[in-house]
Amino acid sequence: MKREIKIILFCVLFLRAVFMLNAAEPLFTVLPWNGYKAAVSLTFDDGDPVHLDFAIPEMKKRGIKGTFFLVSNSLTRPDEWKQAAADGMEIGNHSATHGRANELDEARQVKEVDGSGKFLRELSGQDVMTYAYPFCEITDGLKRRIEKSCFIARGGSGTAYTADSEPDWYNIYSQAAMTNYAVDIYREWIDRALDAGAWQVFLVHAIEESNRYQPIPRKTFTDILDYLLEKNKDVWTASFGEIGAYWKAQKVIEQAKTIKNGRAYSVKWKKPVPFPDGVTVLIKINGKDMSLSQAGKKISVVSQDVYRISFDAGEFLVKKDAKNNTAGKLIK
């Protein structure tokens, strides 16, 4: 008797699983990390001149982009930072004075976040919607202030994220580079991100010949860059803001409402505020002979059933192509 119950229970569970698989086949999936297996962001803090003298030229040589979190009041060589921004490096906000979070009253928070943000926007010509906490210190008040002008902020140390993680967007974990780390440690971070399909954020302070915090050897730094180049078919190396925006857009689209209307499906979402403009996301449509359009314009495929869509549009439309039904008849 007991055995029969077990068999029945097994059958019920099995059928339920099969049914759910069919029922749960989604209309579309967002390809994580811009279609790559993993993602890496190199971030640099404090506007150390060695970033201008060494890090940025080495990155430019290899076509690698990163994020430089600058402290507005102690910034030196502004013209060169302006040039770095023009060359595609992301400029992020790292406060006005690098003060301790728990020593900031509301007026100081405004200065540290908004004052610095305004200065850096004017300097760089970029939106400057990313923040990195000085000393990785976070208070609720500071966080709330940052939420008004930034869509993401980098926090302290923690593990890498897989695409289905639910992060605190205002405390994205990073891993700090240290003077005594061998290059193998960084390679392992990259390899682990690849194995897990994850986003790894590096935090680099100084580089050799700088007397600031934790300088890493020049050779180690260029070895990291070369390793990222070697893996560039599988690893998306891009700025903190670019990868963060893609991932956040992915989450919004995955939560979007799908409305069925005859042979068409419309998927609608609301762009969060604040959020950068011009973000695009890769969508794979699960179904045959479908076409995708945004704002009445047909989007062409990037590869089989994959489309690059605009996040700003707030909507896409998927239609079953009528054309293909007659194509079959014509062949006969």
Ligand SMILES: [Zn+2]
């Ligand atoms: Zn700092």
